[in-house]
Amino acid sequence: MNTIYKIAIVLFILTLNNIIHAQDTLPRILKIDELFSLAETNSKKLAISREFIGVSHTKTEIAKAARLPEIGFSVTAGYLSSATVLNPNFSYDETIALPHFSNNYDLEAGQILYKGNAINNSIAKAKLEEQLSELNFEKDKDAIKMLLLGRYLDLYGLYNQQKVYKTNISLAKARLKNIKDMNKEGMVTKNDIIRSELQITDLELLADKVNNNIAIINRELCVVLGIPVNNTIIVDPTITATNVEEDTFAGYLNRAFTQTPAMRSNSVYEAIAEKNIKIAKADRLPVISLYAKDGMVRPYIYVMPPLDNYVNLYQAGIKLSYNISSLYHAREHIEIAEQQHAIQKKQSELVREETELEVNASYIKYQEAKKEFTTRQKSRELADDNYRIVEKKYLNQLALLTDMLDASTSKLTAELNQSNAGISIVYQWYKLQKATGNLN
Numbered sequence: 410m411n412t413i414y415k416i417a418i419v420l421f422i423l424t425l426n427n428i429i430h431a432q433d434t435l436p437r438i439l440k441i442d443e444l445f446s447l448a449e450t451n452s453k454k455l456a457i458s459r460e461f462i463g464v465s466h467t468k469t470e471i472a473k474a475a476r477l478p479e480i481g482f483s484v485t486a487g488y489l490s491s492a493t494v495l496n497p498n499f500s501y502d503e504t505i506a507l508p509h510f511s512n513n514y515d516l517e518a519g520q521i522l523y524k525g526n527a528i529n530n531s532i533a534k535a536k537l538e539e540q541l542s543e544l545n546f547e548k549d550k551d552a553i554k555m556l557l558l559g560r561y562l563d564l565y566g567l568y569n570q571q572k573v574y575k576t577n578i579s580l581a582k583a584r585l586k587n588i589k590d591m592n593k594e595g596m597v598t599k600n601d602i603i604r605s606e607l608q609i610t611d612l613e614l615l616a617d618k619v620n621n622n623i624a625i626i627n628r629e630l631c632v633v634l635g636i637p638v639n640n641t642i643i644v645d646p647t648i649t650a651t652n653v654e655e656d657t658f659a660g661y662l663n664r665a666f667t668q669t670p671a672m673r674s675n676s677v678y679e680a681i682a683e684k685n686i687k688i689a690k691a692d693r694l695p696v697i698s699l700y701a702k703d704g705m706v707r708p709y710i711y712v713m714p715p716l717d718n719y720v721n722l723y724q725a726g727i728k729l730s731y732n733i734s735s736l737y738h739a740r741e742h743i744e745i746a747e748q749q750h751a752i753q754k755k756q757s758e759l760v761r762e763e764t765e766l767e768v769n770a771s772y773i774k775y776q777e778a779k780k781e782f783t784t785r786q787k788s789r790e791l792a793d794d795n796y797r798i799v800e801k802k803y804l805n806q807l808a809l810l811t812d813m814l815d816a817s818t819s820k821l822t823a824e825l826n827q828s829n830a831g832i833s834i835v836y837q838w839y840k841l842q843k844a845t846g847n848l849n
Contacts, residue, residue: 668846
């Protein structure tokens with residue numbers, strides 16, 4: 410009695426835990442648009458990529474600051490020795506006492522008027538680099554979206570497998586019941602029962618693996634998307650029935666050449682290379698600037714005896730400076746900038762070629778996926794018909810159990826293949842959208 414009581418308590422606790430766990434799990438229907446939105450908001454990788462946009466913006470502001478006047482202020486204080494005066498042949502010298510404390514106050518300001526347009530080109534280059542960081546963010550965003558979409562569709566496929574296995578296990582159990590009834594009447598052997606039970610065991614094991622994979626992917630998505638891990642993500646059941654506007658291959662290709670982050674980035678890279686040439690050429694040009702200076706010096710040593718007083722002077726004007734060594738130093742910098750521009754143009758041609766190949770492959774795979782789904786759908790219909798026919802024959806002892814199991818396996822395989830083909834259409838469609846720069 411004591412043992413039975415303890416067993417009852419253990420069973421009650423286990424049941425209670427299962428109920429609590431079930432209550433803690435919250436189903437959440439997640440559509441693809443919401444999946445993409447959450448990825449953009451909560452992905453840590455995208456958060457890092459977004460920070461680079463801020464850094465680029467700050468660099469642009471720094472480049473703009475070169476247009477502002479340069480202002481500086483300095484204060485010096487120190488010890489000043491006495492002065493020694495010597496005649497030209499050093500045969501006579503005299504020491505003149507000076508005030509020993511000296512200090513200066515200087516205020517300087519300068520404004521560049523002309524520097525070969527180098528400042529404007531540097532600002533334009535910084536703005537282009539800011540655009541580049543935004544395009545890199547878009548590329549990272551598309552990569553994260555496709556990665557999560559793949560896991561999302563994996564989850565959808567597992568849910569479909571779960572249904573298929575559940576249905577086939579139910580059919581197998583119903584068939585086993587009929588076989589046991591037939592065995593009692595001496596119509597089939599015990600071996601048929603064993604083989605049927607073995608099939609059910611295998612199906613249940615496969616179903617358990619599917620359930621485990623669902624739990625793993627569900628948690629992965631919850632963590633990456635920043636939603637509570639006790640949410641059970643329910644895939645949008647309408648994703649395979651969504652009507653989409655299709656285009657011709659030429660239409661997709663033209664869209665890719667103008668919209669993809671890779672193509673747009675190459676245009677920016679070319680523009681940056683052009684700015685680098687202009688900046689390098691600016692080194693050969695003179696610099697014209699305004700300047701102003703106000704200073705106060707103590708002591709005044711240009712009279713005898715020196716005066717322990719402050720002397721204030723200010724000056725202003727236009728300054729022209731030219732670095733003569735730029736005539737031979739700038740040539741190498743210009744040559745490098747022109748070489749980099751030529752390389753970038755070739756890089757752009759390569760990216761254009763790769764984009765065309767990617768669009769072509771994605772377009773063909775999408776058409777292939779649609780055709781495969783039609784074929785798999787027909788195969789499933791044939792497998793279902795074959796299963797019904799063989800089952801009737803088996804129940805009427807016109808077919809062997811081996812035939813029955815083969816028909817059951819064919820039915821299961823056809824159902825899984827159709828499910829995977831439907832998912833493949835969705836994945837290939839979004840892959841085509843990514844290749845054309847239209848992954849929203």
